[in-house]
Amino acid sequence: MQTEEEFRDFILNGHLYYIPHVTIDCAIFGYHAQQLKLLLIKHRNIDNWSLPGGYIKRAEKLLDAANRNIKDRTGIDNLFLQQFKTFGDPDRIQFDKFDKKKWLEDTGLPSWEGNWLINQTISVGFYAITDFSKTRLQTDFITEACAWFDINNLPPLEYDHDEMVQEAMHTMRLHLYHYPIGLNMLPEKFTLSEIHALYETLLGKKLDVSNFPKKLLALRLLKKLDEKRSIGAHRSPHLYSFDKEMYALALKEGLVLS
Amino acid sequence: MQTEEEFRDFILNGHLYYIPHVTIDCAIFGYHAQQLKLLLIKHRNIDNWSLPGGYIKRAEKLLDAANRNIKDRTGIDNLFLQQFKTFGDPDRIQFDKFDKKKWLEDTGLPSWEGNWLINQTISVGFYAITDFSKTRLQTDFITEACAWFDINNLPPLEYDHDEMVQEAMHTMRLHLYHYPIGLNMLPEKFTLSEIHALYETLLGKKLDVSNFPKKLLALRLLKKLDEKRSIGAHRSPHLYSFDKEMYALALKEGLVLS
Numbered sequence: 001m002q003t004e005e006e007f008r009d010f011i012l013n014g015h016l017y018y019i020p021h022v023t024i025d026c027a028i029f030g031y032h033a034q035q036l037k038l039l040l041i042k043h044r045n046i047d048n049w050s051l052p053g054g055y056i057k058r059a060e061k062l063l064d065a066a067n068r069n070i071k072d073r074t075g076i077d078n079l080f081l082q083q084f085k086t087f088g089d090p091d092r093i094q095f096d097k098f099d100k101k102k103w104l105e106d107t108g109l110p111s112w113e114g115n116w117l118i119n120q121t122i123s124v125g126f127y128a129i130t131d132f133s134k135t136r137l138q139t140d141f142i143t144e145a146c147a148w149f150d151i152n153n154l155p156p157l158e159y160d161h162d163e164m165v166q167e168a169m170h171t172m173r174l175h176l177y178h179y180p181i182g183l184n185m186l187p188e189k190f191t192l193s194e195i196h197a198l199y200e201t202l203l204g205k206k207l208d209v210s211n212f213p214k215k216l217l218a219l220r221l222l223k224k225l226d227e228k229r230s231i232g233a234h235r236s237p238h239l240y241s242f243d244k245e246m247y248a249l250a251l252k253e254g255l256v257l258s
Numbered sequence: 259m260q261t262e263e264e265f266r267d268f269i270l271n272g273h274l275y276y277i278p279h280v281t282i283d284c285a286i287f288g289y290h291a292q293q294l295k296l297l298l299i300k301h302r303n304i305d306n307w308s309l310p311g312g313y314i315k316r317a318e319k320l321l322d323a324a325n326r327n328i329k330d331r332t333g334i335d336n337l338f339l340q341q342f343k344t345f346g347d348p349d350r351i352q353f354d355k356f357d358k359k360k361w362l363e364d365t366g367l368p369s370w371e372g373n374w375l376i377n378q379t380i381s382v383g384f385y386a387i388t389d390f391s392k393t394r395l396q397t398d399f400i401t402e403a404c405a406w407f408d409i410n411n412l413p414p415l416e417y418d419h420d421e422m423v424q425e426a427m428h429t430m431r432l433h434l435y436h437y438p439i440g441l442n443m444l445p446e447k448f449t450l451s452e453i454h455a456l457y458e459t460l461l462g463k464k465l466d467v468s469n470f471p472k473k474l475l476a477l478r479l480l481k482k483l484d485e486k487r488s489i490g491a492h493r494s495p496h497l498y499s500f501d502k503e504m505y506a507l508a509l510k511e512g513l514v515l516s
Contacts, residue, residue, distance in 0.1 A: 021279050022346070022380050058378060062346040086344045086382045088280075088320040120316060122280050122382070124344045174436055174512060254432060 001072055002140045004108075011109055015116035018055040023123045024066045025053035025087075025161070027168035028079065030132025030148050031185045034201050037132050037148040038165065040155070041073055044144045045106045046098075048158035051165070052146075053123065066126040074146055075138045079128040080184070084171035085164075088122035092160040107142060127168040129202070131185055173203050178254040180221055180247050189239040191229060195222075220246050259330055260398040262366075269367055273374035276313040281381045282324045283311035283345075283419070285426035286337065288390025288406050289443045292459050295390050296412060296423065299331055300403040303364045304356075306416035309423070310404075311381065324384040332404055333396040337386035338442070342429035343422075346380035350418040365400060385426040387460070389443055431461055436512040438479055438505050447497040449487060453480075478504050 001007055028039035040049040052073040056065040063081060071077045100118045104111035137146040149155065157165065175181060176199065185198055192213040200207050216222050223243045228236040259265055286297035298307040310331040314323040321339060329335045358376045362369035395404040407413065433439060434457065443456055450471040458465050474480050481501045486494040
């Protein structure tokens with residue numbers, strides 16, 4: 001959905017082709033050059049920022065719904081998304097503070113008591129990691145801004161999205177020990193320093209400089225190439241690439257990195 | 259819910275106090291003496307077994323709904339439950355094979371086209387581990403049996419519950435590397451062999467016999483007690499207990515075991 005017309009139809013008839021009471025929300029992490037960011041959107045007439053998300057179509061898989069919502073709001077397509085948690089506390093959206101009916105009115109959209117959208121929702125959280133330097137963000141009729149924020153400098157978030165971000169970070173960092181979530185964040189050939197920096201940034205902590213690459217090599221996730229990169233006099237570190245076969249297997253079955 | 263009367267009211271008026279379209283399902287693992295089992299229930303007039311589960315009340319947290327459902331169906335209270343995944347594929351319940359309206363009729367319950375229960379559902383999966391020797395199972399009007407099955411010898415399961423069990427196992431085993439999920443499965447004082455056997459059984463694989471306890475000790479999760487257990491001539495292994503403070507911290511923040 002992009003236009004005012006599409007949103008009007010969504011409010012009037014959405015219950016026919018969307019599942020009421022269930023939404024998805026997405027924590028999209030962005031990595032580039034040792035910086036970790038989070039993608040946020042700002043709805044019209046709401047002060048706080050929030051995670052991108054939306055409803056699920058009746059004939060749609062959850063993962064497809066998440067991908068469609070992210071693409072609709074941000075232009076990013078086909079991210080590798082992972083579920084992290086589902087949020088369903090009855091007071092997760094504080095309707096005493098956020099009057100959805102009034103918000104629809106303020107935004108010039110149809111609004112009436114009992115509309116299918118004005119309802120308690122349970123939200124399935126997905127996270128993804130992408131290279132933020134490669135994305136082109138876009139807004140729509142109800143989204144006035146869409147931007148990357150430094151993970152250590154987030155603005156106040158709407159609803160229960162602060163908790164969602166904490167849970168997404170926690171799960172992403174736990175998954176880093178078991179799934180090779182690096183392929184899209186590194187050039188095809190990279191140095192051990194580069195992958196070391198990626199993992200340190202995503203985990204938010206220092207890793208043993210000699211032990212860490214050894215572990216990756218022991219798991220046979222990396223292949224040492226017969227190539228070096230020249231980065232100065234007497235400095236030409238070896239290049240590595242992911243072993244695609246082992247990578248695919250580890251992505252499916254998990255591994256133990258520690 | 260236990261009685262026919264309660265189930266009749268649930269079908270007639272449940273949409274007023276339950277959230278339509280959303281359920282929870284629970285994979286309850288049971289451990290005792292190096293055996294791993296799974297709790298299954300059998301509904302009247304359905305051949306296959308399934309995981310216990312049910313709907314969520316409108317003013318209820320997801321976790322409380324899961325606990326209430328498990329207690330209703332099995333008598334087990336206050337399990338330490340963890341979410342593992344939410345299942346929402348449109349064809350996860352194959353309504354062409356399972357006619358819910360007919361099932362309600364066969365079971366002597368009210369049934370009509372358009373009833374709130376005859377609907378696509380999205381289900382939030384929870385898992386837990388308990389000591390199966392300490393549970394007392396109970397049935398209700400629609401549940402004719404409730405039993406522990408050896409994890410390696412499960413009967414065919416209804417709906418998408420085979421996939422749920424696989425995902426629950428996968429997450430439980432991944433969590434074992436990060437959370438101390440052992441407190442309720444061991445006596446307060448235990449030998450290294452006992453905790454070693456617990457982890458091997460839950461992980462379904464052999465662990466290095468000398469390395470594994472060293473890691474637990476290095477994480478300061480275990481305390482070596484000034485006590486031994488006599489199990490025969492020349493055999494009196496040291497006893498250990500969990501360090502409750504470290505245990506609580508690890509449960510909250512996670513750790514890296516590997």
